[in-house]
Each structure stands twice: as structure tokens, then as C-alpha cells.
Amino acid sequence: MTDQELVEKLKNLLGDKIAEISNPALRRIFLKVEPRNLVPAVAVLKKDLNIWYLATITGVDLGDAFEILYHFGHDHGSLSLRTQILKAEPRIESISPTIPGAVLYERELQDMFGIIVNHIPDPRPLVVPDDWPEGNFPLRKEWKYERPAETIPGGKK
Amino acid sequence: MKFTIPIGPQHPALKEPISLRMTVEGEVIRDADIRLGYNHRGLEKLAEERTWIQNIYLTERICGICSHSHATCYVQGVEKLMEITPPKRGLYIRTLVAELERIHSHLLWLGVAGHEAGFDSFFMYTWRDREVVMDILEMISGNRVHYAINALGGVRRDIDELQKKNILDGLEVLKKRSEFYFKIGANEPTFVGRLANVGYLSKERAMELCAVGPTSRASGVARDVRRDDPYAAYDETPFDVCTADSCDVLGRTVVRIKELFESYKISKFLLKNLPAGDIAVKAPRKAKPNEVLSRYEAPRGENMHYIKSNGTDKPERLKVRAPTLANYPATVEMLKNGFIADIPLIFAAIDPCICCAERTVELRDARTGEEKILRFSELRKLADERHKNCPTKRNAEWPF
Numbered sequence: 367m368t369d370q371e372l373v374e375k376l377k378n379l380l381g382d383k384i385a386e387i388s389n390p391a392l393r394r395i396f397l398k399v400e401p402r403n404l405v406p407a408v409a410v411l412k413k414d415l416n417i418w419y420l421a422t423i424t425g426v427d428l429g430d431a432f433e434i435l436y437h438f439g440h441d442h443g444s445l446s447l448r449t450q451i452l453k454a455e456p457r458i459e460s461i462s463p464t465i466p467g468a469v470l471y472e473r474e475l476q477d478m479f480g481i482i483v484n485h486i487p488d489p490r491p492l493v494v495p496d497d498w499p500e501g502n503f504p505l506r507k508e509w510k511y512e513r514p515a516e517t518i519p520g521g522k523k
Numbered sequence: 524m525k526f527t528i529p530i531g532p533q534h535p536a537l538k539e540p541i542s543l544r545m546t547v548e549g550e551v552i553r554d555a556d557i558r559l560g561y562n563h564r565g566l567e568k569l570a571e572e573r574t575w576i577q578n579i580y581l582t583e584r585i586c587g588i589c590s591h592s593h594a595t596c597y598v599q600g601v602e603k604l605m606e607i608t609p610p611k612r613g614l615y616i617r618t619l620v621a622e623l624e625r626i627h628s629h630l631l632w633l634g635v636a637g638h639e640a641g642f643d644s645f646f647m648y649t650w651r652d653r654e655v656v657m658d659i660l661e662m663i664s665g666n667r668v669h670y671a672i673n674a675l676g677g678v679r680r681d682i683d684e685l686q687k688k689n690i691l692d693g694l695e696v697l698k699k700r701s702e703f704y705f706k707i708g709a710n711e712p713t714f715v716g717r718l719a720n721v722g723y724l725s726k727e728r729a730m731e732l733c734a735v736g737p738t739s740r741a742s743g744v745a746r747d748v749r750r751d752d753p754y755a756a757y758d759e760t761p762f763d764v765c766t767a768d769s770c771d772v773l774g775r776t777v778v779r780i781k782e783l784f785e786s787y788k789i790s791k792f793l794l795k796n797l798p799a800g801d802i803a804v805k806a807p808r809k810a811k812p813n814e815v816l817s818r819y820e821a822p823r824g825e826n827m828h829y830i831k832s833n834g835t836d837k838p839e840r841l842k843v844r845a846p847t848l849a850n851y852p853a854t855v856e857m858l859k860n861g862f863i864a865d866i867p868l869i870f871a872a873i874d875p876c877i878c879c880a881e882r883t884v885e886l887r888d889a890r891t892g893e894e895k896i897l898r899f900s901e902l903r904k905l906a907d908e909r910h911k912n913c914p915t916k917r918n919a920e921w922p923f
Contacts, residue, residue: 391603393752394816418730419746421818422844424829437816437827437844443752444816467733467852471844493560504568511565 367442369395372415379410393443401449401458404436408447408461411438417445420461423471425479427507432456432479436468456481463487478505525553528863532561536867538635539877543870547863555858557851562877570841575601575675575810578838582828583669585843586879588631590669591624592821593828593843593879598673599754600817600830604810605675611756611798613677618756619793620663620672622786626697627656628822629779629786632874633704636776639868640717645707652700659693662686677803687794694787701783708776718773722857722869725770734853735846736824737782738873741767741774748820759796762789772872809836821846823874845879 367375369389376387376397383406386398399407411417419439426433428450436447451458460483462469472483473492480503483489491498503509525548532540540561546554566585570578578601583594595617602609609617630653637645657667664670664680672678682690708714724734729742739746747764749757765781767774810832819826824846833839850873857869 391815418733420733421825421827421849422829422842424840424842426831426840435829437829439746439748439751439818439825441746441751444818446816465733466731467849470848470851491560493563495560504565511568 369393369443372442372445375415379414380407383407395443395445396448397445398448398450401451404447404449405459405461405464408436408464411445411447412464415440418465420465420468420471423468423475425475425481425505427453427479427505429507430454432481434458434475434481436461451481457484458482459484460486477503479503480506524548530866536639537870539875541875541877543866545858545863545866550862550864552858552861552863552866555855557855567841567843570838572837574836575605575806575808575838578841579673579675580671582841582843583671583673585845586876587668588628588876589624589821589823589826589879591620591672592819592826593845594671594673595621595755596817596819596821596826596828597830597841598675599819600815600828601675601810602806603815603817604813604830604832605807606811607676607804607806609677609804610801612681612800613802614756615793615797616663616678616680616682616802617673618760619682619790620660620670620678621755622790622793623656623660623663624670625822626783626786626790627653627660628874629783630656630697632779632822632871633776635871635874636718636772636868637714639871640714642711642714642717645704645714648700649704652697655693655697659690662689674803675806677801679803681802682794682797687797691791691794694790698784698787701780701787705780708780715773718776718868719769719771721772721865722775722861722872723771724853724857728856729770729853732852732856733849734824735849736821736874737775737778738824738850738853740765741778742770743768748818748825752818754817754819756793760789760792772868775872809834812839823847823876823879824849845876847873847876847879850875 372395373387373389377384383399383403384397385400388396390396417438417440421437421439424435424437430453431450432453433448433450438445458481460472462472469488470492472486473488475481476483477491477494525546527544527546530543530545531537532542542558542561544556545552566581570581573581579594579598582597583590585593630649634646634649637649660670661667663682663686664672672680724742726743729739729744743766745764745766750764762785765778765785767777812832812834814831817828826846827844829842830838831840854870854873858866861869
């Protein structure tokens with residue numbers, strides 16, 4: 367299946383759910399959907415196009431919004447599904463019920479960007495330590511790391 | 524009666540730190556949980572503050588075994604962003620180093636598998652022979668581990684005729700030795716008996732859980748980025764994708780041995796058809812605002828880098844997905860209903876690379892975060908409360 371055929375198929379299957387579709391390079395397709403259409407679009411990819419392999423989820427901080435990219439791999443290249451949510455209300459629906467392998471990446475997204483993934487099967491932190499202070503999301507652009515002052519346990523205050 | 528036993532982050536059975544928590548019933552594992560975060564380095568954040576060239580150095584240090592794979596994945600993405608095309612000869616040398624790296628990584632893994640299965644002479648044999656390919660890599664690049672062969676726009680070192688001959692001789696030795704291992708693998712009943720039917724992962728589950736690399740190929744999923752989405756010189760190189768149908772650790776061993784032979788074949792082809800010409804082109808300092816998705820088949824599975832540029836000499840975002848992270852959900856599946864004694868074997872069979880999988884955040888005293896469910900202060904508060912409420916010792920009576 368060539369890129370062009372896949373783009374046509376996607377247009378037929380998803381119809382007006384597609385906000386934007388582009389094919390910037392060979393075997394690379396970027397598809398933009400509204401957040402509310404994300405889960406149905408993923409279901410269509412899996413059911414009708416047999417694209418079952420989610421490579422990873424990337425979050426990008428755009429300033430006042432987050433862009434979330436779901437990178438899928440298939441036999442003829444890769445397809446990235448992207449969506450944008452407002453930073454003021456960082457919520458996105460989980461795709462783990464459709465793609466069970468997505469849960470680790472969704473947990474990483476929660477830790478790194480503070481995006482709340484609704485209906486995630488396992489909401490525990492993945493990569494940050496248990497005593498990580500709340501409200502610190504390292505991959506947000508405004509977050510800067512400051513080394514905490516060193517204290518000696520039991521030492522002088 | 525169920526017990527939860529912690530394994531790691533520091534444990535003699537693990538080569539790198541990771542925390543596994545096993546819920547066991549007698550000898551049988553009923554549930555497994557993987558806790559990451561012990562080894563985090565904050566690499567993706569750091570990459571945003573480094574220039575395109577400094578990041579080659581950084582990405583090469585994501586992993587200590589498949590160092591070339593992350594660097595190549597990054598470099599070929601940035602080349603697309605900068606709109607430069609490396610010369611053919613550069614791409615061939617890059618691919619050659621990639622295949623030699625796969626050989627050394629798979630030989631290393633075979634040794635680890637032999638060791639975990641209690642077959643230590645196998646471990647010593649494979650690691651001895653691995654030195655042959657390590658010497659080849661040192662001859663090409665000057666380094667044994669971090670080859671630093673990649674540059675933006677090509678590679679940094681050329682191969683001459685004498686080196687070519689030496690590499691071909693070395694590959695011949697390795698091929699003979701690998702045939703011997705293949706024979707051992709197939710004919711040594713204790714070895715086969717130890718590996719067969721351990722760590723079962725069905726094809727359906729491998730697909731659902733998005734497993735990658737030899738782990739998924741051993742479950743009959745014929746996926747290989749080198750074939751599906753060819754990069755570097757793979758579109759000109761003939762090779763087969765190796766699979767197995769047994770879905771267990773034995774299958775994963777067979778797939779890796781078969782891949783060794785494929786790698787010998789590819790390396791020979793690349794050397795014999797090495798085009799003449801330059802090895803690199805000059806790269807600009809900055810990249811226009813754009814985005815690119817770069818994929819690479821590392822020895823452990825698919826690497827994926829998503830790189831976004833903003834017109835400066837630094838990336839806006841670098842997302843790294845290492846294969847080990849993708850294989851964790853599948854590992855949990857494999858561990859379930861296995862035996863405690865199989866943990867090292869199953870875990871080793873995905874060829875885990877913890878330092879690859881953990882690269883994203885700042886490490887901030889993870890020491891305290893690992894085995895504890897509550898914070899220490901909360902724990903102390905709880906202990907105080909319990910002490911206040913519990914009947915004092917004076918009132919306690921000896922039951923008999």
C-alpha cells in the first residue's frame with residue numbers, strides 16, 4: 367500500500383473527523399484530529415486498517431497548548447495521529463482500552479506534562495520517584511530544574 | 524497465601540537496576556509489577572538545551588550497548604530536518620557499523636542467556652568470540668563501545684582495503700563459531716529443556732501489547748523496521764526477517780542466532796559493494812522549523828526519535844522511545860504464571876537495557892522512592908498514632 371492509497375483510505379474511513387492530513391515524507395503520514403475524535407479514530411485505525419502497533423506517545427509543549435502525537439507503525443511506514451489540548455485544561459481520553467500497550471506511554475505523559483489521562487487503567491506515576499513534589503512537570507517549557515539544598519540527615523539545621 | 528517480593532533495584536540476578544515486584548503463591552508468580560525511575564537522567568529535557576551537534580554525543584550515551592543505534596536514529600532525523608543527504612559511501616559505513624553492533628549485542632545476549640540458564644561455558648565461549656567483533660569495531664572507529672562514527676551528513680571515518688580484508692576475515696571466524704552455537708542450541712538437551720516453554724507470549728498478546736524486536740518476532744510477528752521502513756542502505760541490501768513460532772525464550776534465542784547469520788550476510792554484502800566517493804557532506808548549523816520521525820531497528824527492537832526544530836541551532840523537542848520500554852508490558856505478561864526461578868531468564872530474554880528505557884526525567888533522590896509506599900514523614904506519623912492508640916504494655920497479659 368502506498369502512502370497515497372493509505373491517505374485516500376483514511377479520508378474515506380474517517381471523513382470529517384480529519385482536521386488536517388499531510389504526507390511530508392515518504393512513508394510518513396501526519397493526521398490531525400480533534401481531541402473528542404481521538405478514541406474513535408484510534409478504533410478505526412485498529413479495526414479497519416489493522417494498525418495495531420503504537421510506537422510511542424509524544425507530548426510537545428506549545429506554550430498555551432499541548433500537542434500530543436500518537437505514533438503508529440504499520441507494514442508500510444508510520445502514521446502519526448496528533449491532537450491539541452489547551453494547557454489550561456490538560457485532559458485527554460485514554461486509548462488503552464483499544465491499544466493495551468499504550469498504558470506506559472500515557473503514564474509517562476502524565477508524569478512529564480501533567481496531562482490528565484481520563485480512564486487510564488493504571489494511573490500511578492511511571493518515571494518520577496514516589497516523593498516527587500506535586501505540580502512539577504519536567505518537560506513543560508517553564509519548568510527549570512533547581513538542585514535542592516543538600517541536607518545531612520540528623521545534622522545541624 | 525500470596526506474598527509480594529521485591530526484586531531490585533539492586534539484585535544479583537539483574538545486570539542493571541530496576542525494581543520488579545512479584546506477587547507469588549508458593550513458587551508460582553501470579554502478578555508482576557515493574558517500577559521505573561531508579562535510573563533516570565533527564566535526557567529529553569537536557570537535549571533541548573544542547574545544539575544539534577552536542578546532541579549526537581548525548582544520544583550516543585543513551586545506551587552503552589546499542590550506542591550506535593540511538594545516535595544513528597537521531598542523526599538521520601536531523602539530516603532530514605537540515606535537508607541534507609549523506610553520500611552513499613557514508614550510509615554504507617553507517618549501516619555496516621550498525622550490523623556489527625547487532626552482532627556484538629546478540630553475541631552478548633547469547634552469553635547472558637547461557638549464564639542465566641546455568642550453561643556458563645556457553646557464556647564464556649560467546650563472550651570470547653564477541654571480542655572478534657569488538658576488535659573490528661575498534662579498528663573501524665577507534666572505540667570499543669561509543670563508536671562516535673556518526674556525523675551530521677555522513678560518517679567520520681573511512682574504511683580502507685586492508686581494513687576491509689580484516690573485517691571479512693573476522694566475519695568468517697564468527698560465522699563458523701555461530702554455526703557451532705546453533706548446533707549446540709539445537710542439540711544440547713539440558714539447554715533446550717531449560718529454555719523451552721518458559722516465558723510464553725502469544726502472537727495476539729504480543730500484538731496487543733505492542734512488543735518490538737526479537738521479542739515480537741519470536742512470537743511470529745514478522746515486523747522489522749529495516750524491511751518495513753528502510754533507512755540508510757537497507758533498501759539496497761538483501762536480507763530476511765527472522766521469526767520463530769514457539770513464543771518462548773527458546774524462540775527468542777533462535778531468532779537472535781538466525782539474525783546473527785543475517786547480519787554476517789548483510790555486512791559482507793555492504794563491504795563487497797561499498798561505493799566509492801565521499802563519506803560526509805557539510806551540515807548547516809541551524810535547521811528550519813519542522814518535525815521529523817526517525818525509526819531504526821536496534822538489536823533490541825525499534826528505536827523511535829521524534830525531533831522538532833524551531834529554526835535555531837537547538838531542538839525544540841527530542842522524544843526518545845527505546846525498545847526496552849515497549850517490551851515491558853509484554854514482560855509482565857510473560858512472567859505471569861511462571862516460576863520464581865525463571866524470572867532472570869524471562870527478564871533477560873527481552874534483552875533489557877534499563878539505561879535506554881529510562882532517560883527522561885531528572886533524577887532526584889530516587890533512592891528513597893523505590894521500595895516505600897509511604898513517605899517517611901507519613902510513616903512516622905502513622906507509627907506515632909499507632910503507638911498512642913495501642914494498649915500499653917503494662918496491661919498486656921500473658922495468654923497462658
